[in-house]
Amino acid sequence: MSGDWLHVRRGDAPLVVSIPHAGTEIPPDLEARLASPWLARKDADWWLEQLYDFAGDLGATVVRTAVSRTVIDVNRDPSGASLYPGQATTGLCPTETFDGEPLYRPGQEPDAAAIAARRTQFFDPYHEALRGELDRLRAVHGQVVLYDAHSIRSRAPRLFDGELPQFNIGTNGGAACAPALTAAVEAACDATGLPRVTDGRFKGGWITRRYGRPEQGVHAVQMELACRGYIDEPPALTPENWPTPYHPPRAAFLRSALAEVLKACVAFASPPSRA
Structure with missing residues (x-):
């Protein structure tokens, strides 16, 4: 596994794009304990790193991890509390996988010490x-948008019924960002004519909920894409096929x-003279 697992590309616009789940690297000693590397x-x-590779051209700062979410999921509450009580997650x-398949060989699941070490x-x-990038940009601009980028299969019956809309915007029920930002992101999505929902099955993970503090100048929004796009x-x-x-x-x-979504985020957080 590469030692260069944390990637930060700095920009000057009031926008941080977080990509927490595109990584696939797994330490060899851990991979040996897994039921299946696949x-x-x-x-x-x-x-997602390819899909959003234009973000830097818009001045966005991009933070992503190359580490697989199987190692540790940086978009989950570190206390272990469920983000969606009563629902599969x-x-x-x-x-286990989204489909409920065991990830580890019997008896090889991580214990509390292993989880603490990975954390x-x-x-x-x-x-x-x-946090460092949000603080840096907020000090310059006064406010900043955190855009948490995700994608998932269109159908995952254990997680949700039917087919997921193309765009799934999460704002933690409106608590993570100003209504004007939500409206701007919605408008950019709706202009495509593709299906969109806000705060549906995916309301925002721990990153959106932890950092979204509009009253402090940090506006967070999660975008969960159906990967069929x-x-x-x-x-x-x-x-063989996935x-x-x-x-x-x-x-x-x-x-x-x-690109229009990210431009809307930058315009929202920019002073009028630079919007």
Whole structure:
């Protein structure tokens, strides 16, 4: 596993793009304890670094981890509290896939000491970087938008019914950002004619809920994309067909829409003279 797992690309616009789930790296000693390396990577937010590779051109700061969410999920409450009580979800150090498949061989699940070590090694540095960039940009601009970027399969029956809308905006029920930002992001999505929902099944993970403090000048919004917008989705996933390759022609329309979303975020947080 590479030692260069935390990637921070600094920009000057009042926008931080967080990509917490696109990583696939797993330490060799941990991978040996897993039921299947493929299962351990199955639920990654595939190819988001390519999908959003234009963000730096808009002046955004991008923070992402190359570490798989199976190692530790930097978008979960470190206390272990569920983000969605009563609904199926995964934890800080997941032990099963979105479909309920065991990630570890019997008896090899992480204990409290292993979880604490992973938190120190990976979780804490990610959040130190995120907080540092938010503070840096807020000091310059007065306010900043944190855009937490995600994607997921269009259908995951254990997590939600039916087919997920293309755009799933999460604002923690309006608590994580100003209504004007929500409206601007919604408008950019609605202009595509593709289905969109706000605070539906995905209301924002721990990153959105932890950092979204509009009264303090930090406005957080999560975007959960149905990945059909940029890759093919087989009806049944197997090690032979998943993940499918990044599909630039299919992604082009979605990238154009996401560029408008990020521009709206920058305009919201910019002084009128620079909006």
